Amino acid sequence: MKAIIIGAGDVGFHLAARLSQQGGEIVVVDLDQAKVDRVEDHLDVLAFQGSGVDYRVLGKADIAESDTLIAVSDNDEVNILACQLAARYEVQMKIARVGSDYYYGDSPLAPFSSLGVDVMVNPEEACAAEVQKLLNFAAATDVVEFADGEVILMGMRVGERFLYRDMPLKRIAGEFERRNFLVTAISRGEQTIIPGGEDLILEGDLLYVIGKSEAVDDILRLAGYENRKLQRVMLAGGTNVSVRLAHLLEDGGATPIIFEADRTLCATLAEELGASLVLNGDATDLDLLQSEGVDGVDGFVALTESDQNNIISSLVAKNMGATKTIAQIKRLEYMSLANRIGVDATVSPHLSTVNAILAATHSERLLTLATLRGLSVQMMEVSIREDLPIVNKPLKDLKLPPGCILGSLVRGSRILIPHGDDHLEPGDKAVIFTLAKQARKVSKFFL
C-alpha cells in the first residue's frame, strides 16, 4: 500500500503508525511543522509540511504512484477537495473525514458520490454508534462486529460475580456446553496477553472474547454478568455526539436524560429531542444527579469537550450507583488509564474514526482491520487464499507466530470457533488477533 495521509493530528498520527506497521509506504502532510516533526521522529514514514490541497506538496508526496489518499485534517472541505484532487491522479481509494451533516443523506440531492470521495467517515456518528453498542451490551467495554454482524468481539472487565477463579482456561471452556466463543486477549494492568489453555483469569482483568453473536449470553456469563435492556441513560453535555446518541437511544425505546449547562443550547436540544429529558445543569452537580435518580440508571455517558470533566463525572456517577459509565476521551493515550481508574468504558471520536478508516483500507483479502483500547492489539478479518501454505493443516501444527491467535472462522454460512484440531480451508474468513508489534509478521502469514 502506498498511502498519503493529510493531517497529522491524533487520527492522522495513529493511522500512519498502524498502516506503516502493516508494511505500507506512508507519506504524511500537515500545515503545522511541529506535527510534521512529531511524525518524523516517531514513525517510519515520510512527512512534509504543507497543505494537502497544494498540488506541489502532493507531487512531492508522490501522489501519482499512490493507491490511497486519507484526508483527516480538521477541515471537511480540505478533506473533500484533497480527495477530488487525488481522483485526478487516479488514486484508487479516497477516504475523507467529514464531520458536517449536510454532506450526508439519502436524498437524491445529497452529493455523496459526486464529491469524489470513496468513503466518508463521520467521527461523531461513528462515536455515537459505538456508545450505543456499548450500552446495549451493558457489561462490555468494547464491541466489534465481524462477518456482517454474525461474529462479535466483546471486551469485558471481570465482574464481582465471576465464577471461574483459579481455573485454567481449558477447564473453563469445559464448563460451557456449546463452545461458541474464545478468549482471545487479556489486558492485565499495562500488559496485553494472548492467552493459552493454561492461563488463568484474574480479578480486574479485561477480557476480550470473540464468539458467535448468538453466544452473547454465554460470553456475559463467563465474566459474571447478565444482559439487561436499557431504560434510562444519562448523557452529560449537549454536544453533537450527544444529540446523535440521544436519537439512537430514543429509536431504541430508551429514555435519554441530558445534562447541559448552557440554557440556550438546552432550548435547542429540547426542541430537537422529543422523548428525552433535557436538564439545565451540570453533570458534576451531585444534588442534581441524586434528585434525577443516578442511582440505578442504566448508563451514564460523559460526552463533554473536556476529557477531565468526563472522567470525573463518570467516576462520581459510578460511585453514586450508575450501572455503567462511559466517558468520551479525546487523548487516545488516556483511554486505558481511564479504564484502570474505574471508568467502565471509554470512547473516542478519534479512535472510532481510525477504526472506521482502517476498516475501509482493506484489500480483497484483508476484510476488516480494527484496533482496541490501548492500541496494542490488532484484529484482522482475512479471507484465506487457496495457495497459502497454512491451508488444510491442523491448527495445532501450524507454527503461528507468538502473540497471535485465531479467533473465529466463517465457512460458507457456518461460524466456527476454532480449536487445535480444526484446519483452514480456502475461502474461510478468519478473524485473527495479534499484538500490534507482530502485525506485519502475522499479515505475511495470512495474506
Next chain:
Amino acid sequence: MKIRLVLHIVGLLQVFVGLTMILPVLCAAYYGEPEIWPFLWSMGLTMLAGALIWSFTRQEEDIRVREGFAIVTLGWVATAAFGALPFLLSGAISNLTDAYFETLSGFTTTGASILTDIEIMPRSILLWRSQTQWLGGMGIIVLSIAILPFLGVGGMQLFKAEVPGPTPDRLKPRISQTAGLLWGVYLLLTVSEIFLLRFGGMDLFHATNHGFTTMATGGFSTRNLSVGYYNSAYIQYVVTFFMFMAGVNFSLHYRFLTGLRPTVYAKDREWVFYIIILGGATALLFLYNGVSGAGFAEKNFRGSLFQVVSITTTTGYATADFDAWGPLSRVMLLALMFVGGCAGSTGGGMKVIRLLLILKHGKTEIKKLLHPKALFLVKVSKIKVRPEVMLNVLGFFTLYIALFIFCSFLMTALGLDMITATSSVAATLGNIGPGLAQVGPTLNYSTVPLLGKWVLCGCMLLGRLEIFTVIVLFMPEVWKKF
C-alpha cells in the same frame, strides 16, 4: 537504557560483520595465502560471539533515541574489536593497540596507519583493511538497516545516529528503502571507479582496494607511497574525480541518477560552496607552489588539486609529500582538515554545510549590528534554516574545536611536538589520516606513544559519529534503568 536491547542489536551486527569476512577468505583462497585460516577463525569467532550475544539477550522492545546512540557507538567499538582479529591472528599486526588502531582507522574511514611497510602485507590482509573502510564509509548500521527489515522503526533512530550531517535526508517513506538506495549509489560509484582504474592499467586487486577506500574517503592504499606510487596522470585524475564524488551528498547523486538533470547539483548551495572551497584552495596552492619553485606545469596543478581534494574530502591519499611544501601550504592543508565533505557524503570533518551555516550566521549577526530591529533569516538552497538546527550546528562547532584543543593538549603532554600533536588530532578527528611532521604523508603513526594511539582512537570514533552520538553516552542519566 535498555541494555539488553542494545547488546541484542550489537550482537546481530557482529554476525553481519563476521559474514563480510568471506571476501578476504575468497581472496586468500585465490592467492593461495596461509592467511585463509586466521580469516576463517576470525569469521567463526566473530559470528559465534555475535550469535551468542544476540540469542542470550532476546528482546521485543522498541529502540528509542538513547538506545540508538548506544547501539551505534558500542556497535562501532565492538566491530573494530572483532575486525582486528584477522590482523592479530595472522600476526600481520601483533600489538593489540596497533591492531585496534588500524581496524578502527579502517571502519571510521580515517586512514591513519601504524604499518611501516604496507607492501609486504599479504593480499587478503590488505583487502580486509580496505574493506573495513568500504563498510564504514556508508555505514555498517545503514547497511544493516537496508538488509534487515525488522529494524524498522528503530532503524530510524539508528540512521539518525550514524548518518553524518545536521538533518539527514529521507529519500523514501521507509527508512530501509532510503538506506538501500544510498548503498546502491555507493556500490555503483565504487564499481565505476574500479572499472576506470582497470582501464588505466591498474590490476584488479589494487583497483578494487583503491575503489573501496576512495569511495569511503578512507585513504588506505596498498602502496607505501599511496596513490603517488602511480605516476599516471589518468589514474590520479580518476581518483581525484571519485574522491570529489564521494564528498558530495549521496542524495544528490540519487536525484541526479533518477532524473538525469545536472542542475540538481548546482541548485544545492552546499555543493556550490564545496566547489568554491576546492577551487579556491587549489588555485591558491597552485600559485604558491608555483612561486615556491614547482613551476606552473600541469604536474603542479594535478598535485595541488589532488592534495586539496584528498584532504578536504578527508580521504587522505597523497601524491606528494605535502609536508615538505612551504609553510603556507601546510597551514592551508591543516585548515582544510576542518572542512570535510558535504553532509550525506562519506567524508568526515565538520561538513561543508555546517561551515556554510556558520558563515551565514556570522553575516547575519553583522547585519544586525547595522539594523538592530530587522529580522534576518538564514536560508540555504531556498529553505529557511530553523533556529534549532542553527543552534545545533553552533554547538557542534564549539564541541569540535574544544575537543581539538583538549586532545592536542593531551598529545603534547604525551611527548609529541606541537605540529605532530595538533595535526594528528585534526587528522583523526576529521578522519583524514595523514597529518604533518611525525605523522606526515610519508611517515606513519607507529611512532606515536601507546596512550596517544588510544587518544587518537577516541578522536577517530568521535569524528566519524559526529561527536554527539558518543558524548551523549557519557551522561550518567542516560544509563538509568529507564
